[in-house]
Amino acid sequence: xxxxxxxxxxxxxxxxxxxxxxxxxxxxxxxxxxxxxxxxxxxxxxxxxxxxxxxxxxxxxxxxxxxxxxxxxxxxxxxxxxxxxxxxxxxxxxxxxxxxxxxxxxxxxxxxxxxxxxxxxxxxxxxxxxxxxxxxxxxxxxxxxxxxxxxxxxxxxxxxxxxxxxxxxxxxxxxxxxxxxxxxxxxxxxxxxxxxxxxxxxxxxxxxxxxxxxxxxxxxxxxxxxxxxxxxxxxxxxxxxxxxxxxxxxxxxxxxxxxxxxxxxxxxxxxxxxxxxxxxxxxxxxxxxxxxxxxxxxxxxxxxxxxxxxxxxxxxxxxxxxxxxxxxxxxxxxxxxxxxxxxxxxxxxxxxxxxxxxxxxxxxxxxxxxxxxxxxxxxxxxxxxxxxxxxxxxxxxxxxxxxxxxxxxxxxxxxxxxxxxxxxxxxxxxxxxxxxxxxxxxxxxxxxxxxxxxxxxxxxxxxxxxxxxxxxxxxxxxxxxxxxxxxxxxxxxxxxxxxxxxxxxxxxxxxxxxxxxxxxxxxxxxxxxxxxxxxxxxxxxxxxxxxxxxxxxxxxxxxxxxxxxxxxxxxxxxxxxxxxxxxxxxxxxxxxxxxxxxxxxxxxxxxxxxxxxxxxxxxxxxxxxxxxxxx
Numbered sequence: 001x002x003x004x005x006x007x008x009x010x011x012x013x014x015x016x017x018x019x020x021x022x023x024x025x026x027x028x029x030x031x032x033x034x035x036x037x038x039x040x041x042x043x044x045x046x047x048x049x050x051x052x053x054x055x056x057x058x059x060x061x062x063x064x065x066x067x068x069x070x071x072x073x074x075x076x077x078x079x080x081x082x083x084x085x086x087x088x089x090x091x092x093x094x095x096x097x098x099x100x101x102x103x104x105x106x107x108x109x110x111x112x113x114x115x116x117x118x119x120x121x122x123x124x125x126x127x128x129x130x131x132x133x134x135x136x137x138x139x140x141x142x143x144x145x146x147x148x149x150x151x152x153x154x155x156x157x158x159x160x161x162x163x164x165x166x167x168x169x170x171x172x173x174x175x176x177x178x179x180x181x182x183x184x185x186x187x188x189x190x191x192x193x194x195x196x197x198x199x200x201x202x203x204x205x206x207x208x209x210x211x212x213x214x215x216x217x218x219x220x221x222x223x224x225x226x227x228x229x230x231x232x233x234x235x236x237x238x239x240x241x242x243x244x245x246x247x248x249x250x251x252x253x254x255x256x257x258x259x260x261x262x263x264x265x266x267x268x269x270x271x272x273x274x275x276x277x278x279x280x281x282x283x284x285x286x287x288x289x290x291x292x293x294x295x296x297x298x299x300x301x302x303x304x305x306x307x308x309x310x311x312x313x314x315x316x317x318x319x320x321x322x323x324x325x326x327x328x329x330x331x332x333x334x335x336x337x338x339x340x341x342x343x344x345x346x347x348x349x350x351x352x353x354x355x356x357x358x359x360x361x362x363x364x365x366x367x368x369x370x371x372x373x374x375x376x377x378x379x380x381x382x383x384x385x386x387x388x389x390x391x392x393x394x395x396x397x398x399x400x401x402x403x404x405x406x407x408x409x410x411x412x413x414x415x416x417x418x419x420x421x422x423x424x425x426x427x428x429x430x431x432x433x434x435x436x437x438x439x440x441x442x443x444x445x446x447x448x449x450x451x452x453x454x455x456x457x458x459x460x461x462x463x464x465x466x467x468x469x470x471x472x473x474x475x476x477x478x479x480x481x482x483x484x485x486x487x488x489x490x491x492x493x494x495x496x497x498x499x500x501x502x503x504x505x506x507x508x509x510x511x512x513x514x515x516x517x518x519x520x521x522x523x524x525x526x527x528x529x530x531x532x533x534x535x536x537x538x539x540x541x542x543x544x545x546x547x548x549x550x551x552x553x554x555x556x557x558x559x560x561x562x563x564x565x566x567x568x569x570x571x572x573x574x575x576x577x578x579x580x581x582x583x584x585x586x587x588x589x590x591x592x593x594x595x596x597x598x599x600x601x602x603x604x605x606x607x608x609x610x611x612x613x614x615x616x617x618x619x620x621x622x623x624x625x626x627x628x629x630x631x
Contacts, residue, residue: 046227047156047178048079051235053097054160054176079231093154094185096136100125100161103175111225115188115218118157118179125161130212137189138206148202151186151195158228178228181221188221234314238271246271249453252343252366254278254327254359256302258433259373260349261292261309262442263449268310268319272450275310275320276339278327279303286430290438327355330362340364345453347371348393353569356383357523360393368393369452371445375416375567377433379464380441384452384478391458391478395495398521398530399479400460401566402497405533407474410462414567437465444471487623490527490608494621502534502614506578513548514541515577517555519562519570522607529610532570533562545580547590574598574610585615587622595624 067078080095103125112118119129133155140150160176181188186204189195193214195204211217230236234246253260256279267273279302283293287302297305307322323336327350330336340346341364348356348370356370370383370393383396404410417432444463452459458478463471479497505514516535523529535558537543540551559572575598579585587595591611598609611622 045180046077046229047095047158048077048229048231049095049097049158049178050081051230051233053080053095053158053230054099081231093156094150095156095158096132097158098122098127098129098132098160100127100159102162102164102169102171104164104166112179112223114223115181115192115221116216117218118223119218122159125159127159129157130217134192134194134210134212137185137192137194140185141189141195141204141206143198143200143203143205147204148200151189151204152184152202154183155181155185155188156226157181176228176230178226180224180226182224183221191220192217232313232315234271234316234319236271237269237314241270241272243271247273247450249344250274250276250342251345251347251449252276252278252339253347253349254355255348255350255352256281256306257349257351258287258290258438259351259371259442259445260347261302261306262290262439263349263371263446264306264310264320265292265313266443266446267450268313270446270450271314274318275307276343277303277307277310277320277322278325278330278336278339279306279322280324280326290433290435327352328358330358337362337364340366342366345369345449347449353397356393356397357526361526365389367453369449370396371449373431373433373438373441374413375431377431377437377441379413379462380444380448382445382448382452382459382461384455384459384461386458386478387456390480394528394530395481395493396458396460396478397569398493398532399476399495399497400462401521401570402532403460403462403474403476405562405565405570409464409472409474413462413464414565416567440465440471483619483621485621485623487608490529490623492608492610492621492623493528493530494612495531498531498534499614499619502576502578502612502619505534505536506614509537509543509578511545511580512543513545513578513580514543515548515550515575516541517550517559517572518574518576518610518612519559520573520610521569522571522573524607529573529608531573531610531612534576534612548577550575550577573607574612576612576614579613579615581616583615584617585613585620587611587613587620591622595622598624 078093100122112121122129140147142148157179158176159178160174162171163173163175164171183191186195186197186202189204190197193210194207196207197203198205238244238246251273253264253275256277260279264275264277268275281302283291283297283300283302283305285298287293288295288298293302293305293309297309301322301324303322303324307320310320311317321339323333323339325333325336330340340362343366346359346364346366346368348359348368349372350356351372359368359370367387367389368385372381373379374381381400383393383400385391385393385396404413441463448461452461459475460478461473461475463473466472479495481493482496482499483492483494485492505516508514514537516537518531519533519535520529520531537548538551538553538555540553542549542551562570575594591613595609595611598611609624611624613620613622
């Protein structure tokens with residue numbers, strides 16, 4: 001077997017050919033596993049069995065065992081799995097799984113030295129061992145090559161029983177033990193008086209009418225304890241991670257790159273979530289610097305390889321599925337739309353602004369998160385919609401820019417260092433981010449996904465790595481959209497956080513009027529504008545209780561700075577101004593004239609102009625669309 005080895009056996013004993021193994025249904029869930037003889041009492045083998053080895057089913061399961069190569073050293077761990085998953089071995093170790101009755105507070109305290117003592121201990125948890133063994137031994141007996149091989153093998157008993165509190169019956173744990181019957185099955189059966197040799201080497205035939213409870217039965221059959229381990233699965237993953245149980249909620253993750261792959265692997269190792277992976281890219285050599293996948297997967301579809309990787313870790317083929325599709329074209333695939341609609345969470349890990357906005361617009365009740373590194377890989381950003389989707393990813397993107405522009409500790413947050421060219425194409429660039437930072441931020445993201453899914457509130461969170469391994473976290477609740485105005489084909493969104501800023505600027509200048517520039521995110525394809533921030537009045541502005549004239553000092557520099565800090569995503573979209581005390585926000589003639597002027601100013605960019613007016617009795621958002629923009 002490739003990458004595996006057989007446990008060595010003495011030269012004086014060998015098997016010339018191998019027949020297929022068989023099992024006998026005795027009402028218990030048992031199976032067969034293959035390892036090499038002899039098994040010494042001094043080797044201390046550890047046995048790994050599937051979690052369902054202890055289940056009671058109508059049909060038993062057949063197991064085969066293998067041991068990994070360890071630079072020529074004798075293997076110490078034997079792994080039992082369904083026979084179909086491994087190559088045929090040479091000599092057998094039969095594994096029989098037994099499920100005992102619950103036992104009150106306590107474990108098997110006395111270490112059995114022989115089969116009689118083991119039977120006495122198991123009888124305390126409702127397992128009548130001897131009749132079970134006699135039935136198996138009798139049906140394994142025979143003179144065929146297959147029967148000889150089995151009779152020449154050893155038997156391991158894997159035992160499990162629940163532990164409960166004596167007063168309440170509350171389940172508090174599971175005790176699992178394994179015991180090796182040292183003689184071969186044939187020799188043990190002969191010693192017990194259940195089998196007899198017909199004179200052929202290695203062959204045994206069953207004896208009829210032999211008791212299974214005679215005095216001292218089994219005292220001459222030595223038993224050796226084995227370390228027992230249950231194979232890794234989602235239940236064990238959840239238990240070790242401190243989770244009460246595996247989390248079966250569905251996540252549709254768009255993007256199987258550095259962040260997405262490491263985030264998903266971390267959560268699968270915690271027994272968290274079922275996954276649908278959507279990505280149309282292939283794994284390339286440079287991806288290995290920061291990806292959960294290994295070199296064997298280079299050239300494979302990321303989604304396919306990652307889904308298989310996650311299923312392998314969990315040892316559960318239902319943990320992850322995949323679909324090779326461009327996220328910007330999911331509407332063309334009914335299967336992609338079905339996966340997104342069925343998900344409890346759509347997780348955007350694509351690191352693409354366009355994809356995040358596109359996912360925000362897809363019709364579905366599924367909640368959406370977006371998670372990404374900043375260009376330098378020094379910070380992680382998570383945008384989390386609320387459970388009712390009243391605050392969307394588009395809304396949160398605009399609010400993230402405002403947070404970044406107004407928090408001094410986020411200065412330089414989106415600065416992009418020079419990238420690395422990984423092929424001859426002029427666009428083949430990747431960011432310079434070391435794996436230790438990508439790994440730290442991905443782990444934070446994994447924890448945040450689980451944390452925010454349990455919180456119905458919309459949130460924006462930014463984690464920034466500091467010196468000495470420190471992490472600074474900024475978290476803000478998402479602001480609901482106060483205004484969503486559809487004018488012609490355009491949608492303008494203003495959130496409560498921006499209005500609070502403008503109201504505060506108005507109050508600070510009363511009784512005079514005031515105003516300034518508006519900055520926002522413009523998506524010409526979707527015809528969407530999200531207002532991001534309101535700048536205070538320039539120093540050379542003029543305002544009094546009856547009017548306001550905005551100055552120009554520093555305005556160009558301010559807009560250019562905002563544009564640069566947001567990597568071109570936020571730009572000038574219009575003006576805001578206040579009305580005096582006792583006034584409404586209804587546009588005056590002067591306001592209407594200003595709107596017409598703004599419309600002509602923004603013709604070259606084919607964008608509407610916005611005038612936002614705030615008064616004592618409310619606010620209005622006014623949109624004018626240049627004629628050229630409508631043609």
